[in-house]
Every structure is written in C-alpha cells, then in structure tokens.
Amino acid sequence: MRVYVPLFCLLFPFLVLAQQTPKDSITQLQEVILMEDAVPKKAVGITASTTIGPTTFERFNPTDFASAINQIPGVYMLSGALNTNRITIRGVGARTPFGTDKLRLYFNGIPVTNGTGFSTIEAYDFENLGSIEVIKGPKGSAYGANLGGAILLETKAPSAEETRLVNTFTIGSYNMLKDNLSFTHYDNKFRISLSYNHFETDGFRENNQFERDGILLNTTFQLAEKSSLSYVLNYIDYTAYIASSINQTDFEEDPTRAASNWLAAKGFEANNYVLTGLSHTYQFSDKLKNTTSIFYTYLDHYEPRPFNILDEFTNGFGFRSQFEGQWGTGTYVLGTELYKDEYHWGTFENLYAENNGNGSLKGNQLSRNTEFRRQFNLFGSLTYPLSTRFSAQFGLNLNKTHYQFNDRFNTGDANTSATRNFDAILLPNLGLRYTLTNGQLYANVSRGFSNPSLEESLTPEGIINPDIAQETGTNYELGGQFAWLNKKLTLDWTLYRMEINNLLVAQRVGEDQYIGKNAGETRHQGLELDVKYRTYLSKKLLITPYLGYTFSDHVFVDFVDGDNDYSGNPLTGVPRHRLTSGIDVQHSNGLQLNLTHQFVDKIPLTDATTIYSEAYHVFHLKLGYRAQIATDLSLGLYAGINNVFDTNYAQSVLINAVGFGGAQPRYFYPGNGRNYFAGIRLGYDF
Template identity: 70%
Template sequence: MKLSHQNINRFLFGLFLCCFNTISAQNTQKDSITQLDEIVLTQDAIPKKATGITSSSKLSTQAFERFNPTDIPSAINQISGVYILSGAINTNRITIRGIGARTPYGTNKLRMYFNGIPVTNGTGSSTIEAYDFENLGAVEVIKGPKATAYGSNLGGAILLDTKASVQDKTQLINSFTVGSYNMLKDNLTFSHSEEGFNFSLSYNHLETDGYRQNSQFQRDGLLLNAQFQTGQKSSMALLVNYIDYTAHIPSSINQTDFEEDPTRAPSNWLESQGFEANKYILTGLSHTYRFSEHLQNTTSVFYTYLDHYEPRPFNILDEFTNGFGLRSRFAGNLGKAQFTFGGEFYKDEYHWGTFENLYEENNGNGSLQGTQLSNNTEFRRQFNLFGTLTYPFAKNLSAQLGLNLNKTHYDFRDLFNQGEANASAERDFDVILLPNLGLNYQLKNGKIYANISRGFSNPSLEETLTPEGVINPDIAQETGTNYELGSEWTLFQKRLSANIALYRMNVKNLLVAQRVGEDQYIGRNAGKTRHQGLELDLQYRGKLSRSVSFSPYLSYTLNDHSFVDFVDGDNDYSGNPLTGVPKHRLSSGVDLQHANGLQLNLTHQFVDEIPLTDANSASSSSFNVFHAKLGFRTSLSSHISLGLNAGINNIFDSNYAQSVLINAVGFGDAQPRYYYPGNARNYFGGVQLNYVF
C-alpha cells in the first residue's frame, strides 16, 4: 500500500474533525441522543424510468456502496449483459450485449441520460466518467434497441439519476476517503427539502498517482440539482454539472510488459508525458406541467460544453464542443391504454485541430506544441420522434407498440487545406424508422415478457472520415433486429428475486474502424454479426439470526456472439467469435449486515478470455478478482451520524487485464499493445459524517 504522509495526515485530520464534532454534540445533547432510522433502498423501490412494460435493470445506492467510491465500473458490472472495460479512471468503454465492443476508445452505440437530459454527443459518444460515483442515486439500463423513448440504439440506454434529497430535511454530508497510490477523495453535499422545494449542492475532489507510470489523475466537480413547484400543476427543475480534470495517459502495453511489469507505460507516452485536460459543463432546465389526471408533459432545454486538450506522442489534439438541444415528452392514459410521445433534438458544433508534438526536442520536459497540422469543424444534428402505446388486452396480458424515427446529419468543414486539398463535405443519412413490439404476461409471483425491436447505430467521427480527412460517402448506419424472451420472479415471500433473459440480435452493415496508423482509422461497413446470449440475475434476502441479515447475489452472462459474414480483404472471418467480448462473465457476492450498523460486502468477478483479433489469433487470459469492504454506521446524536469503512481491492493480487484494445498493430518491430492492466492489491478507508439541521 502506497500512502503518502500528507494523505495520512489529511485522513487523521478528517477523523479528528469527526471525533471533535461527535464529542461536542455529546456534551451539548447528552440527554437527547436518539437512534436515527436507517433507510435501506431495494432495487424494487427505485422508480422505474423505462416506458410501460419495457424491461430494464436497476442499481441502487446500496449496490454502489459495495465498492471503493472511485470504482464505478465494478458497480455497473454487477448487471448481467453490461460490461465496462476500464483502461483508467478516464478511459471507459461500455458494452451492452457485445454492442460497442469494437469501439477503439470510449463508449458509443448507446444513449445516456442524466436526470432525464441527453448527455450523448452528436456522434453517439458518452462519457460516464463525467459524473461522480457518490452523487448517483440510481442507474437503470435498458438493454438493446427496445428503449424507444430513450432512442433505439443497438446498445440500448443508460439512465443516470442523482441522489434524491431526504424529504423535509436539511443536511450536510461529507465523505472522505484515502487509499493506495496516494488516492484522496472528498465529497461534500448540502441538501434541503421542504414542501414544493428540493435543493442539493455537491462539491467533489479526487486525486491519485495511479498504479502505473504516467497515470496521475486530478478532478474537481460541482453538481447543482434543484426542483421547485411553480403552481398547482407545474414544477421546474434545474441541473448544473461541472467537471474539471487532468488525467495522464499510461496507454496500453504489450504482452511482455503486461506479464513482467504491468505498471509500465510505453516509452513514447512516458517521454511525452501524455495527458488529457477536460473542462465539461452540463446545464439543463426542465418544466413539468400536468394538464389533467390523464396527461402531463415534461420539456427540457439543455446546453453542454467540453474543452479538451490532449498531447499524444504522435500529435497534440486541441478541441472544444458546444452542444444544445430540447427534449419534450408527453405521458398519459386514455381509457385502459397508456401512452407516451414526444421528440428530442440535439445539435453540436465540434471544433478540433492537431499540432506537432515536439516532446523529443523538449529536454525531457514532456510535450511541446509545434506547427499546426489540421483545423476542422463539424456541425452535427440528430432528431428523434418517439411514441409508445401500452394496452391491457386482459387482466394479465399487456402489449406495447413503440415507434422511433431518427434523422442524422453531419456537415464537415476543413478550415486548414485550400483548393483541391480541401476535404469539406456533408453526410446526410436517410430517415430511419425503428418499430418495437412487446408483450407482458403477469403471473402470481412474476411475469413473462417478449420483445421484438429494431435498432441502429450512427458511425463515429473516425468512421465517417478516411485518414485523409475526407468523408466516406458510402458509410452506412448499422441496423439490427432484436428478439428477446425473459421472465422476472419474486419467490419465497419475496426473499428471492430471479430474472432470466434470452435474446438474439442480428446486426448488418457492421461498422468497423480499421487501424492504419497510430492515430488513423478507416471506417467501413463490413458484413454481419449475430449477438445471442443468456442473462441470469439472482438475489436472496434473508436472516442468519435476529440481528444479522445476509443477501447473496449472482449475475451471469453468456455471450455467444459471432461474425456471420465478415470478409476483410483476402481474410474471411465469418464464423469467428466476435472480437472484444468474453463468452462467460460472472458477478457475485454477499452482503452481511448486523443490527448494530456493522456491514460486510464480499464481491467477486469472473471474466472469460477475450478474443483480441478478428482472426482469433490472440486472446486475453480469463481472470477472477475479489474485493471486500467493511463498514460501520451509527447515530451519535439526534443530529449527527457517523460512517466508517475500509476495504481491499483485488484481494489475491491477480495480474489481469481490466481493458483490452482489439486488433492492435505493432508498428516497426514493436509488439502489439493489447492490454490495460488492472490495479494490483490495494486498500482504501473512509469516514462519512452526516449532520441533520
């Protein structure tokens, strides 16, 4: 464990403050100490955002708190069918049922919403690292293209929601955590709630040196969330999220370095001291109006800004994006039928340029900006219309029809080259109609559901351009049809919940970003894939004694994904397993809780080997990784409660790849760099102080 004296002192100082406040409170309120009621949120208690009978998976705050507060991938990886490959805190790739696994970096082919506001950019890219783990109250995932009201992307939709203010309370909460690699994290939240008004303001800070060379990270953020009544039938909500972070980039490494010393960074990234600096802001204003008991509308306007600067060994990228849009959704019922309809418009302006990186001439001081190499602007528009109708044909049988219409337009401007060398062009995709049909049969202790839906994915920026910066006029949107059959059960007096789903999705016009240089890709459509699999989620809630409760859980994913028709030049990869996807994945654990406030969380994840090349000539090794966290909560007075926790990540010190880069190319005599190592065994501990006014 690598803890600096400075961080230890900060931790002790934080603990001293907690103890000081505790002693003060006890001296002034010795005769008025009462036990605060603990609120335990089950997943069923989280309000569902998915429309009508659409199935979805949910995680509550309780599920997040099983892990280190910097480890959002492990939390979300508890959901079957969803896998986050995490190369670093700032490098996450979310795949759902194998969709998105071929994306070189980042997350695309799904839609992400934060408190109901779209946060996916104009080419379908989403960044979950823009949100502080400790501010999240719930995550809901709609797998596959059946989301309709949240886009019909092949990967589905992820709905993030902030923690709700505790009704009729004013409180101040501070969570302070330190850990290995000089990690320090603090989250300070003030919240107030009264009739017709809810307000919360959070500040968060995170810093760490990281496990690997050149992996320092520092982030500061502010989150403002307010809701207030403006009349008997109307209310407003304001959301502001600001993040400012600098993350050094250790990049991927080859197999020799991965096996001998996974802390290494490639020499060119280390010498250039490669990093990314980001300033990101999201602002959204929402208005809800209830016309009657049978109809209401929520309309949101929003603005996003991203300023990104990234020195890489091969060049320096300097970019900024302005995005804005509007989303309006009506919901209501007409007789027995329930309906939703609305629209979503998003437009952004993406400005980027590249410059020479003269780090080799900078006397060991890292990156140095040189001559400009390119200057570009892209205007991107996306428009969605959506509607669903849910109708109960019988007491136990309901059907739902959904339609989504999408229109996408790209306008690329080359501001650097003149004359014939100028690559300015437009790409106007055809209107695409995406239907969705679902059935739901309710049983005494559960339900059975079926779904057929059509989805799409837009090409990313890299996939629309050739290496010469020219828009590829032949690139088409990926499309696919999803077939799904599932069931959800609550048994043994609701102590056991069991969910199982079988699906098959056929995707055509597969988008492939073929790497032709260190930072050059050619986008093309390259055949068909078949995504089919099984997902199983089990959770049991029981008691070992009158004072000890326990809750074991398990999520299993079977991915039987393959290329149906994929020919790359002279190579025919048809029939091969899909690159970048493990066939088997298991997330399991047990929560133990004592009535005195003591809680133990034991978690485990198994990930099968992952094909690293389309030819299946190389694969990552399968791995098991185990974590443990011990926590204690108690009320110290009628106003103050205290939480303490400590944990160990990667208990058995496994050397494993937390993320991989598929189809990596070794330039010159260099080995291909496939691997992003996971952290070695590491530790963390924290204090939380909650003061209720």
C-alpha cells in the same frame, strides 16, 4: 501530490452518513436491503430494464464506477484508466477502439451522448448518483433506438423533508484521496442539492496521475400546484496522465509500466466539462403530463499524445419534450428530442523528443477542422392491457442524422468540406407481458441502429464516403422476473438474439487515423441471469448472497476484411462467460460486510482469434459501520481491499492492436494490483 483538506474536514473529522439509523434496527436492515427495489424506473410501459442503486453502490470503493456497473448481467465496462472507459451492452460497441458508442446516455433525463454517438461516463462522479438504469438493446423508444440500448443516470434525491450536510472522505493506496461534500434541503415548495467533490491519485502505473474537481447543483421549484421547474448544473475539471496500453511482455513482467512513447511524452488529457439544463413539468390533468427540457453542454479538451497534440472544444445544444398520458385503460408516451453540437479541433506537432526529457512541447499546427453534427429523434409508445394479466406495448422511434465537415487548414484543397445526410430511419418495437402469481414473463421484438462517427464516414482523403451505411439490427428477447418466499428469493432471466447488418469496422490506417467500412454481419445471442436471496440468520443478522451470470455467444456471421474471411469467428472483444457474485452481511448494531467476486472469461483480441487475453477472477472486500452518535449527527466508517489476491489481470483490452516500427502490439490495460482504502462519513441534520 498536492495536500488537500476541505474546510468541512477541518470542522468535522472527515466523513458522513446520509441516513440516520432508527432505533428499530431490524426495520433498518429491511429498509437498507430494499432500497434497490424502491428506486423508481424511467423505462416506460412494459419495457424491461435493470436498475442498480444504493445497495450496489455501497459494496465498493466510492471511486470504483466499473465494478458497480459490471454487477448488471449483459453490461460490461472495460476500464483502462479512470479516464479511459468503454461500456458494451450485449457485445454492442466491443469493437470500438476507444470510448463508448452505440448507446444513449442520459443524465437526469437530459441526453448527454454527443452528435456522433459517443458517451463519456467519466464526466459524472459516482458518489453523486442515486441510480443507474440500463435498457439493454433498442427496445426503449423514448430513449433512442440504439443497438446497445440506453443508460439512465439519476442523481441522489431527498426522500423526505429535510435539511442535511454530509461529508464523505476516503483515502487509499497510490496516494488516493477523495472528498465529497453535499448539502440538501427539501420542503414542499423547494428542493436543492449541492455537492462539491475533489479526487486525486498517483495511480497504479507510471504516468498515471489523476486529479479532478467537480460541482453538482440540482434544484426544483414548485411554481404552482400543477407546475414545477428544475435546474441542473454539472461541472467537472480534471487532468489525467495517460499510461496507455502495453504489450504482453510488459504486462506479464511489470504491469505498472506505461507505454514507452506515452511515458517519454508525459502524455495527458485536460478536460473542462459543463452540463446545464432547465426542465419544466406541467400536470394538465390526472391523465396528462408534459416535461420539457432545454440544455447546453461544453467540453474543452487538450491532449498531448506522442504522435501529435490534440486541442478541441465542443458546444452542444438540445431540446427534449415528452408527454405522458392515459388513453382509455392504456398509457402512452409521445415526444421529440433534438441534439446539435459544434466540434472544433486541431492537431499540432509534439516536439517532446526535442524537449530535454521535459515531456510534450507544442509545435507547428498540422490540422484545423470544424464539424457540425445533428441528431433528431421522434418517439412514441402505447401500452395497452389486453386482459387482467396480459398487456402489449407498441413503440416507434424516428431518427434523422446529419454531419457536416470543414477542413479549415487545407483551404486551397478542393475537398475541404463534406456533408452527409443519412436517410430518416423508422424503428418499431413490440413488447408483450404476462403477469403470473409470483412474477411476470415478457417478450420483445425491436429494430435498432448505430451511426458511423463522422470520421468513420470519411475516406483517407477527408471526403465523405457515400457507401458507408448505418448499422441496423433486429432484437428478439424473452425474459422473466420472479419472486418467491415472500420476496426473499428473486430471479431475473433473459434470453436474447440480435442480428446486426452492415457491421461498422474501424480500420486503422495510421497511428492516429481510423476509417470506417461496412464489413458484414454479426449475431449476438445469449443468456442473462440475476439471482438474489435475502434471509435473517437471526433477529439481528441479515445475509444476502447474490449471483449474476452472462453467457455471450456472439459471432461474425459474414465478415470479410480484404483477403481475410473471419466468418464464423467469435466477436472480438467479448468474453464468452462473465460471472459476478457476492454476499452482503448486515448486523443490527450497524456493522456491514460486503464480499464481491468477478470472473471474466478469456477475450479474443484479434478478428482472426489468434490471440486471447487470459481469464481471471478478482475479489473485493469492504467492511462498514454506521451509527447515530447524537440526535442530529450520524457517523459512518468503512475500509476495504480491492483485488484481495493481487491478481494480474487486464481490466481493459485494445482489439486488433498494431505494432508500429517493429514493436509488439499493445493489447493490454492492466487492472490495479492489491490496494486498500478507508473512509469516514459525517452527516448533520439541521
């Protein structure tokens, strides 16, 4: 492992606290615990969404993105490795073999889901985020109408006029080292936030090393009283070695093992990712505002796999404009969003078996392809009060998707290009809200869709399959949000049911080849609960127990795959029960204790439900301390244990795995064993 010590760590011993502790420490406790509620939401009108922010993030290791997201009922992030993540919302996307699809991902209001619907959460540093907002299901018209919903990532923003330098330094098991150095300045005309982060670890498993560097720049200029201009740049450069999934024998006997073929090839992926965007906001009047953004994304990806070497790059371009205004006593949102990308990819022989044990070796080219993908969204919503307590929201989203595929390698073949123009699809939603003394009730009916990826829309011969259709579904939702005892006790609950037609199934026809087909209908229904209680045990001690529960009754209503009829079986890849719970304890002297627990029920791994993963419990513990050690200098210390009881569990699974050449199917991505971390924060206010 390369020894890495940033300049600021040499000047200032390691870490930072981004927030001073006022003399009134009891007030400080109240502010800390309420930071989550103070995070502004982006979901428009009465659209229900769930937001997590600083309070949740502070419970975990600053590298543990998955545990934070999994605090949200109905949302499940399966993390096979730092670079291998799949996020499902209410079971949507659970059958995707690799990666996250069927939802829209936004970063500071910019859509970053690619042209075929895949999102890469690992392109963003957890420590740079100020909030994560999740719209579950297709009810957020302004953020697409994808069946899974939308995830809105927002970076940290200065809360008051300040100039601050902050450094956070963390070390841990597996030779883990992470450093995040950030500078923020905010005055009435100009805001800037610049951060640099470095992260490296050898990983829990064989062939599991990871190294990443990143830069994030956010600026806002107040051009005039009614006009402002913002610019964002996010750059990530990482190399991640791939242990891949393992079979049940290896999982039970030694979960640190890598898949033998990936280990022999020393497989890895190297990524350079850039997002840059420019946004202009103009306040026409008190009743009308417009925000317009243009953006560009670039991804350069190189991945030696045992079966071949993938070399690809993607250029993405986009435009988004949104008007927000008042119409009488109601409010409306109108806007449009266009995303286009050009995807160039080729594969090469991997001659690792002939490389004397030195890993992957690039051989002859096997393929060369170009794809052009385009998605257009037109959206609008109107929220109108029908009485002092009762309001309604009607929204529409219009989507048009286009794919073009060109085979640049087999140029003599008649089928060297293919085009697929999906018909425009109109997706309405209706929401109702009734305000009560201690909370509110809401209901929603909405239509959603998911596109097949371009590869899923091709036949094995590489030509467009005209019979492949978009998934569509109708979502029904009833919920409530309540607060009692002067907001010390809060309860959020949701009941939902969604029926999805033209279920897209990725069928594996080779070690690195999947094709798609529409195989039937699924029904997603369930219950989500989120309960928190805040109370002072004394004037100096604040305690917050909390619980989140997800019940998922997801089944194949009609699913016939070849000669097999799986109708009535539970949906593959979804645990029936999930529970997150914990307790936060804060003392006025700056001490903070976080104990968190997650339970995941067994997961069906095959459509025939013949194999399940085992249910598991995982506990994490973190202890922190913060203090103002000088007028302008703040200190934070923290240490923790992940997986306190050293549970052997599958943090991610691969459904319907196939064993090639007589080998056992590889279903399991083991979670890390018991591991430790500690860090220090230093903050300086100029």
